[in-house]
Amino acid sequence: MVLAVVIPDRESRLRELLASMNHAPGRVDRENRLVPFARFPALHMARLVLLDDKTTGDVRAHGLEPREYPLYLAFLGDIDGAERDFLEELAAKAGEGLREIFSCCEGFSPEDDLVGWMWSHRSPPLANYVNTRGRTVRQVHQEAALYEALEKRMDGSPEEFAGLNPREVHSRLRKFSGEEQAAGRLTLSPEEPTPAGWWIRDKLHLVGMPLLMLLLSPILLLALPVYLIILRHREKTDPEVVPVYDQEAADHLSELEDHDVTNQFSAMGSLKPGLFRLLTTYAVLGVVDYAARHLVHAGRLGRIRTIHFARWVFVAGKERMIFCSNYDGSVESYMDDFINKTGFGLNASFSNGIGYPRTNWLIRDGCRAEGKYKEYLRRHTLPTQVWYKAYPGLTAVDLERNTRIRKGLDTTNLSREEALEWAKLL
Amino acid sequence: MNAQVDFSDVQGLVRFGYKRMTKAHYDLLQVKDAGAAREWLRQAPVTPAETRDPPPKTALQVAFTVEGIRALGTDESIIEGFSHEFRSGMAASFKARQLGDTGKNAPENWEWGGPGKEPHLLVMLFGEPDVFEDFLSAQTGGLYQQAFELQACLDTADLDGVEPFGFADGISQPKIDWEQKKKSREIVYTYENLSALGEFLLGYPNEYGNLTRRPLVDDNALSSSLDPAPEDPRKRDLGRNGTYLVLRQLxxxxxxxxxxxxxxxxxxxxxxxxxxxxxxxxxxxxxxxxxxxxxxxxxxxxxxxxxxxxxxxxxxxxxxxxxxxxxxxxxxxxxxxxxxxxxxxxxxxxxxxxxxxxxxxxxILRRGREYGSELKPEDAKGPPPADEPPRGLxxxxxxxxxxxxxxxxxxxxxxxxxxxxxxxxxxxxxxxxxxxxxxxxxxxxxxxxxxxxxxxxxxxxxxxxxxxxxxxxxxxxxxxxxxxxx
Structure with a gap:
């Protein structure tokens, strides 16, 4: 995420620029003049969002006067490969457009080195979730094309397939896929090797974090009772701030949504004041990040299967945070999924934000106050000015299906059961 | 909170489908004269959900859109208590994307309810065939005519429990936990048809064990007949014993x-x-x-x-x-x-x-009725005769x-x-x-x-x-x- 302060008297200019990247609100022009997203083969999703947080006054509930924050512009992308390489590519293909955008931000001058400037304005996420690590944009497109070709082949001659058993179907389609590839109509690139440096860092992280925890465990164990006492006290006394959100603002958010089977979500809020909640945030998001990186099944965040990418990032300092995600379906089903399937995780991370519905033992209740929670979340949601997704029409479950089909086709000899499971995917 | 439901305060449709009243007629109205509209509403014999012996032969039910509530002169602070989706309405452009109302289904093409054609009131009249016509004319007389402008009049047909495609309909309905015996549980492992009362009636705990947000009004002489709001003793509960009604002509x-x-x-x-x-x-x-x-x-x-x-x-x-x-x-x-x-x-x-x-x-609790004449699958062959009236639900x-x-x-x-x-x-x-x-x-x-x-x-x-x-x-x-x- 690149984060920059907007120069106040250039805000309206910036809003115009951002609007010019869309065909209509919520519908990006994939080839827009400023950042032609579609020309970046490593880019899954991207967004430009103004961090216009309307809830900074909520800190009054804790007896503090709200601070004046500048308006920030955040530019987020989910990419394959190294960040630095992608920034280089951005500068090469969209340099002029980005200069136009960033010239509305403080500290940017036209003679600046664009890559260096973006690099120095990065904000690393506290926690990051990727639906399926290692699945590239190229792979997504290739597997989607494969799926469509197979479906077309079968729909073209249903009588040919009608009487076949799954293994025969598999071998026939395998042969077809081979012929299509030979004729250059389909491409299925072999998986790219994982860079050695990345692999080593990943394994060090896998082992290092638990080791660190083990080392710290005597201290942590001693601190735990104290922690719980403070937690229980805070939970019972922290104020809830859940006014009904403004109807016009709500309708504006809805105008930006449901243009694709996937939606963007950007939410912002302030952390409850004090060290206690800050430490809890670090701990909870540390666990989330570690689990998302090393533990969870591909395609699943807990029981949720509709999230492509999600991340939690501090905004300039440690007082405010944004949560950005890309999820399938409408916002109502997204919120319901969170409440009913991973309410515990949601409570643990979001209850450190000011005004969150009351939790019990950090993970209980909270979002189970469904009505309050939904008002809370919608009120903290930011309109996302520009949002891009490289593969419209495809959900995370679609991507998983297509990968399963591709993997099945890669295999020569499927058992009867395997072939049956595979055929069900079509 | 778990008080017995006061059926005399609930409109009958929540509890009954009025199956014996095979005649039904829905008027979609605009308020023409707010004073007359309020007067008509004060005296309208709206049928409650109590059981009666013998059962009534007619029923009258009344519902409002947000514009209808506004047209009666209701304060905006009260309107803010209603849900967001009720306030933005079914015909909002973003709603159309969510509901699949695009292309031919777009609100712009609707006969009623689309942009600029939102009704204020829905008046539903039900009756057994022998008394229906008299009931209809008695309820929609002079004051009614003075108060409202008829925007659309939806007639219904009794197809004996079969929807127009020819399939028996209305079989799947949730069973409402009127006695509120069901405990709110965090995880339920088996499907059950019994549904918390609060899913269908405002002012009672829903499946999460919560009270759904609804308008609460100041406690004063005007509101003294309303029940006190459980979450705020200074307020009276305008939502209690009410619910939302979704109507779509299909x-x-x-x-x-x-x-x-x-x-x-x-x-x-x-x-x-x-x-x-x-x-x-x-x-x-x-x-x-x-x-x-x-x-x-x-x-x-x-x-x-x-x-x-x-x-x-x-x-x-x-x-x-x-x-x-x-x-x-x-x-x-x-x-x-x-x-x-x-x-x-x-x-x-x-x-x-x-x-x-x-x-x-x-x-959801379904209470719809068919319209148009029956057409058996065997006879359903296109194209239709030029003057064939539409049928549907x-x-x-x-x-x-x-x-x-x-x-x-x-x-x-x-x-x-x-x-x-x-x-x-x-x-x-x-x-x-x-x-x-x-x-x-x-x-x-x-x-x-x-x-x-x-x-x-x-x-x-x-x-x-x-x-x-x-x-x-x-x-x-x-x-x-x-x-x-x-």
Whole structure:
């Protein structure tokens, strides 16, 4: 995420620029003049969002006067490969457009080195979730094309397939896929090797974090009772701030949504004041990040299967945070999924934000106050000015299906059961 | 909070379908003269939900859109207490995308309820045939004419429990926990048809054990007849004993439907190949494709646990989309360790595992009626004679949370091309088969086969067209009088 302060008297200019990247609100022009997203083969999703947080006054509930924050512009992308390489590519293909955008931000001058400037304005996420690590944009497109070709082949001659058993179907389609590839109509690139440096860092992280925890465990164990006492006290006394959100603002958010089977979500809020909640945030998001990186099944965040990418990032300092995600379906089903399937995780991370519905033992209740929670979340949601997704029409479950089909086709000899499971995917 | 429901304060439609009153008539009205409208509302004999002996032979029910509540002069601070979706209405442009009201179904093409054509009031009149006409003229006399302008008048037809396509309808209904015996539980492992009262009536705990947000008004002389609000003793509960009513007029092209079935099956027999039944998920007599699990012939007493692969009832069948009959968890975990695994996402690696929301948060109470004349499947062959009147369903449902109940079912289940990990198909019966952006098709219908391969129907046509719709508030009787003013 690149984060920059907007120069106040250039805000309206910036809003115009951002609007010019869309065909209509919520519908990006994939080839827009400023950042032609579609020309970046490593880019899954991207967004430009103004961090216009309307809830900074909520800190009054804790007896503090709200601070004046500048308006920030955040530019987020989910990419394959190294960040630095992608920034280089951005500068090469969209340099002029980005200069136009960033010239509305403080500290940017036209003679600046664009890559260096973006690099120095990065904000690393506290926690990051990727639906399926290692699945590239190229792979997504290739597997989607494969799926469509197979479906077309079968729909073209249903009588040919009608009487076949799954293994025969598999071998026939395998042969077809081979012929299509030979004729250059389909491409299925072999998986790219994982860079050695990345692999080593990943394994060090896998082992290092638990080791660190083990080392710290005597201290942590001693601190735990104290922690719980403070937690229980805070939970019972922290104020809830859940006014009904403004109807016009709500309708504006809805105008930006449901243009694709996937939606963007950007939410912002302030952390409850004090060290206690800050430490809890670090701990909870540390666990989330570690689990998302090393533990969870591909395609699943807990029981949720509709999230492509999600991340939690501090905004300039440690007082405010944004949560950005890309999820399938409408916002109502997204919120319901969170409440009913991973309410515990949601409570643990979001209850450190000011005004969150009351939790019990950090993970209980909270979002189970469904009505309050939904008002809370919608009120903290930011309109996302520009949002891009490289593969419209495809959900995370679609991507998983297509990968399963591709993997099945890669295999020569499927058992009867395997072939049956595979055929069900079509 | 668990007080007995005061049935004298609830409009009868919440409790009864008024089946014996085979005549019904819905007036969509604009307020012409607010004073006269309030006067009419004060004296209107709105039928409560009490049982009477002998049962009444007529019934009158009244509901308001947000504009209707405004037209009565209600303060904005009260209106803010209603839900967001009720306030933005069914015809908002973003709503159309969520509900599938695009293309031919777009609100701009509606006969009523579209932009600039939103009604204020819905007045529903029911009666047994011998008394209906007299009741109608008595209720809609001089004051009524002075108060309201008739925007549309929706007539209904009694097709004896069969919807226009020819299938027995109205079988699946949630059972309401009127006595509030059901405990609110965090996780429910088995599907059950009993639904918390608060899912259908405001002012009572819902499936989460919470009170749904609703307008609370200041405690004063005017509001003293209303119940005190449980969450705030200084307030009175304007929402209590009321609910939201969703009305959609759905034209059904019966000829197109059966022509399509005949073309696909190559047979004159409407039941050939079981295709029509597979699309609905029930046979024409209403019996489900999945055998009912209980005793007797209760056609609503079944779930899909015994049919995880969709061999008996396809995943995409209308009744399976509208009510997947599942529970909160993909399985009943054997022990706490297993439960932890499932919760953390390690338990169910199968492709179709755990892709659906739990149904208990997404139930609706259906109260719709058909319109137009009966046309038997055997006779339903196009093209229609030039003067054939339309037929279809005035779909009506009641729910305390339009967004989580009606809209969710329509958006995430019926009209989603991605329902149950599928792609390329919407509800075969009521879906709008325009593909969403980026998707090649949305007009397939798949029937999973035992050998693994699906049997696919392509080129599904759109058999149902939306002609109008709106969200209404169906107030309790005391709340109705409050809105009517002194």
């Amino acid at each position: 034209d059904q092209d019966v000829r197109k439907f059966w022509d399509f079935i005949r073309k696909q099956t190559g047979s004159e027999d409407p039941d050939a190949d079981g295709l029509a039944a597979a699309m609905v998920g029930r046979h024409r007599d209403g019996s489900p494709l999945v055998k009912p699990s209980g005793q007797g012939d209760d056609d609503n007493n079944f779930n899909f646990d015994a049919d995880p692969e969709g061999h008996q009832c396809p995943f995409g069948a209308h009744v399976r989309r509208a009510n997947p009959r599942n529970a909160d968890y993909p399985e009943r975990p054997r022990n706490i360790f297993r439960k932890l695994l499932v919760t953390l996402g390690f338990g169910t690696p199968g492709f179709r595992d755990d892709v659906m929301s739990s149904v208990r948060f997404h139930r 005035h779909f009506i449902c009641l729910n305390a949370n339009i967004c989580r109940q009606f809209e969710f079912i329509q958006n995430a289940w019926l009209n989603s091309t991605k329902f149950a990990a599928m792609t390329g198909e919407r509800d075969p019966l009521v879906g709008n088969h325009e593909p969403p952006a980026g998707c090649p098709v949305a007009n397939h219908f798949n029937r999973p086969g035992k050998d693994g391969l699906r049997q696919r129907v392509t080129g599904l046509e759109t058999f149902v067209t939306v002609r109008g719709g709106a969200y209404f508030f169906l107030p309790g009787l005391r709340a109705l009088r409050y809105l009517a003013g002194p």
